[in-house]
Amino acid sequence: MSGVRLLVGTVKGAFVIESDGTRKKWKVSGPHFAGWEVYHMKGSPVDPDRIYCSQTSGWFGQVIQRSNDGGKTWEAPGGGVTKSPQGWPQGESNRFVYDTSSETGKPLTTHQWYDGTQHPWEFKRVWHLEPSLSDPDTVYAGVEDAAIFRTVDGGFTWQELPGLRGHGTGPRWQPGAGGMCLHTIVLDSSNPHRIFIAISAAGAFRTDDGGKTWKPINRGLRSQFLPDQDTEVGHCVHRVAHHGAKPNVLFMQKHWDVMRSDDAGDNWHEVSGNLPTDFGFVIDINTNEPDTVYVVPIKSDSEHYPLKGRLRVYRSRTGGNEWEPLTKGLPQRNCFVNVLRDSMAVDKFDPCGVYFGTTGGQVYGSADGGDSWKAIVHDLPRVLSVEAQTLL
Secondary structure: OOEEEEEEEEOOEEEEEEEEOOOOOOEEEEEEOOOOEEEEEEEOOOOOOOEEEEEEEOOOEEEEEEEOOOOOOOEOOOOOOOEOOOOOEOOHHHOOOOOOOOOOOOOOOEEEOOOOOEEEOOOOEEEEEEEOOOOOOOEEEEEEOOEEEEEOOOOOOOEEOOHHHHOOOHHHOOOEOOEOEEEEEEEOOOOOOOEEEEEEOEEEEEEOOOOOOOEEOOOOOOOOOOOOOOOOOOEOEEEEEEOOOOOOOEEEEEOOOEEEEOOOOOOOEEOOOOOOOOEEEEEEEOOOOOOOEEEEEEOOOOOOOOHHHOOOEEEEOOOOOOOEEEOOOOOOOOOOOOOOOEOEEEOOOOOOOEEEEOOOOOEEEEOOOOOOOEEEEOOOOOEEEEEEEEEO
């Protein structure tokens, strides 16, 4: 039977929420890994039973969990859940070791902090998991401090793709307020060698050769908090979205500004248009309409809640500039939650289902492309991520 599976990561465990194709009634399973922070879960697009999960703890380190039965049972490939005395997680599935090689010929061992001092690269956690579009055993991982890793054996071993940090600008990357995290990985379905990533606070980057070499793609971004507003790197990008039907079109939610690129990131222009505020964290695209884009504006970079306490998703059917508020079923008074960068997802039904989770523990869903909403579940722990699997 067709349906939707929502994979919800929270600060106190993971939840799997399922419905049939009508998306009217939902069944909640969890918490899995209760008490642990689950930064991200994502299912393989080629094997609906395969799910990967980033489970982390300040006490016990990083664990990659894998399910082969749609989230009913889990295993940590390679085992190991503890940290070594040096701070490196033990166990093959938890070993994310930075490569110190560099295209510049200088070992890449430090990066810049806000005050201009240099600090060593330190692995802290996996922020984002992106399974391959063709192989369920191949997965990319974005980590903090910012780097991209890959497994080709289903999570047993991980290797860094060192070309990203080592191409020359790595030592100048700085942390955003949430840390120096590689939080977005976008695989281009039209080109298996092309990957887009985003780092807070460094910007967006692209590879066209499967991760060997990378280039910054930040031309057109402006950041008022930087001495050079048009700098090549240093921009705080919150999220990048991509639709396979238009492989060269990208949308970005930045630290202030909603942006669009029509040339695979080589150039960007602002499409914030009539949004009441253009600060936010999430951005996503309707699977059936590549020009229909969703954002959730919040008040400001210092006040992370909806403007006037009204929770609203904004939709553009024109690829930006013209936006309409979507409010039916969402609280329009005294709502002071946030929606974090990995906490919006869409399914592949027609009409498209749209989902998002909040820091107040709600997961909202719309089965009609955003026209109306309902709370699928209340009172979860603070939601860190939401992903949707369409089961056809």
